[in-house]
Structure formats: C-alpha cells, structure tokens
Amino acid sequence: MSRTHPTEPAPDPRFPFPHTPGPTRCRRDPALFDLDLGDLSGDTKEAAQQRLEEARRSCSACPAVTACLRWALVNKTLTAENVFAGTTPGQRHALRRRLADRLGPDWVDVLAARDQARHARAEAARHTPLPVSQARIVDLDRELNGPLRLLPQLTAEEQRLNRSRLVAGLKAA
Structure with a gap:
C-alpha cells in the first residue's frame, strides 16, 4: 500500500515485492490496509481496530505474508504507514530493532547475504x-511412503491458528 512519490527512495532491489499468481486481498481492497491508528480519518477507535483485525485476518491467509513482512521491514521509508503482513508501523519498528539487536546494525545486508547463499545452494542442487x-534413501522413502504429496490448502482453523501465532509474535515484539 505504498504511495510512491518521485522523492521517495526506491525499494531495495535485493528484496523484490512479493507477487502471487492471483490477486491478494490487499490488491483487491487496498483501503482496508490503509490504516494509520494515529489518524483515524473519521473512524472511531473501535472501527479502526476492527479494520485492523480484518486486515490481519486477510494477511494471515495470504500466501505471500512472509515475503511481504520481509519486504516491509527492509523498506522502512516505503512502509512508514499502513498495514503490511498484518503489522502496524510501530510493530515493524519493534521487529527492526530486534533484528538489529540479533544480527547487528547492517541486518539488511546480512539477510540479503543469507538469501543469496540460499539461492546459490538451491541452484547448485538442481545441477x-x-x-x-x-539417492537410495530417496528411493526407499518413495517405495515405503509413496510419492511426495503436495500440502493441502490451509483450513479455516489452521488459518486462525496462524493468525493467533502472528498476533502473539507481534505482541512479544
């Protein structure tokens, strides 16, 4: 939900904005995520809180929520407002502080290096x-367990559980 202006810095190219095959709720209904709790824009505090909860529910069911959170954390100036990956600006600030405490002040570079190493390992594994x-272990596994099955879509209960974990993690931040 970024409002990009010519004077704003460009997003970090090492962390592309997450894309999904189909439109996500934030693409279909961006007004729901355009929420600054300090500026209620005519909403009552209760109405703003309900909108925030609805945005968080939508994010918990999104297939790109992890990549979206990472993008929002890395691109601080582009995400100073609104809800991204179910988080408010204050929650993202706290998460950035925790990342800096854990990985150091150049935590963005550390994450980029880890991503690059992971992609290099995956590319090497393909070749x-x-x-x-x-290979024998893989063959035995297939023989005993059958072919690898794709994971099913999340049920409503699993989505609720994921949302509660996300909220608990954000409160701990």
Whole structure:
C-alpha cells in the first residue's frame, strides 16, 4: 500500500515485492490496509481496530505474508504507514530493532547475504546429482511412503491458528 512519490527512495532491489499468481486481498481492497491508528480519518477507535483485525485476518491467509513482512521491514521509508503482513508501523519498528539487536546494525545486508547463499545452494542442487547413498534413501522413502504429496490448502482453523501465532509474535515484539 505504498504511495510512491518521485522523492521517495526506491525499494531495495535485493528484496523484490512479493507477487502471487492471483490477486491478494490487499490488491483487491487496498483501503482496508490503509490504516494509520494515529489518524483515524473519521473512524472511531473501535472501527479502526476492527479494520485492523480484518486486515490481519486477510494477511494471515495470504500466501505471500512472509515475503511481504520481509519486504516491509527492509523498506522502512516505503512502509512508514499502513498495514503490511498484518503489522502496524510501530510493530515493524519493534521487529527492526530486534533484528538489529540479533544480527547487528547492517541486518539488511546480512539477510540479503543469507538469501543469496540460499539461492546459490538451491541452484547448485538442481545441477548436482545426489550421491548414490542419498539417492537410495530417496528411493526407499518413495517405495515405503509413496510419492511426495503436495500440502493441502490451509483450513479455516489452521488459518486462525496462524493468525493467533502472528498476533502473539507481534505482541512479544
């Protein structure tokens, strides 16, 4: 929900904005996520809180919530307002502080280096065959357990549980 202006800095290219195959709730209904709790814009505090809870519920069911949170944390100037990945600006500030405490003041560079290393390992794995001993283990696993099944879509209860975990994590921040 960023309002990009020519004077605003560009997003960090190492962390692209998350994309999904279909439109997400924030793309279909951006006004729901355009919420600054300090400026209620005619809403009562209760109405603003309800909008925030609805935005958080939408985020908890989104397939891009993790990538969205990472993007929002890295691009501080672009996410100074509104709800991103179910978080408010204050919650994102607290999360950035925790990341800086854990990874150091250059935590964004640390995350970018970790991502780059992960992508390099994944790319190498695609082009490097498994050793015979590991290939045997994979074959045995398939023989005993059948082919790998795709995970089913989250049920409403699983979405509720994920949302409660997200809220608990944000409160702990």
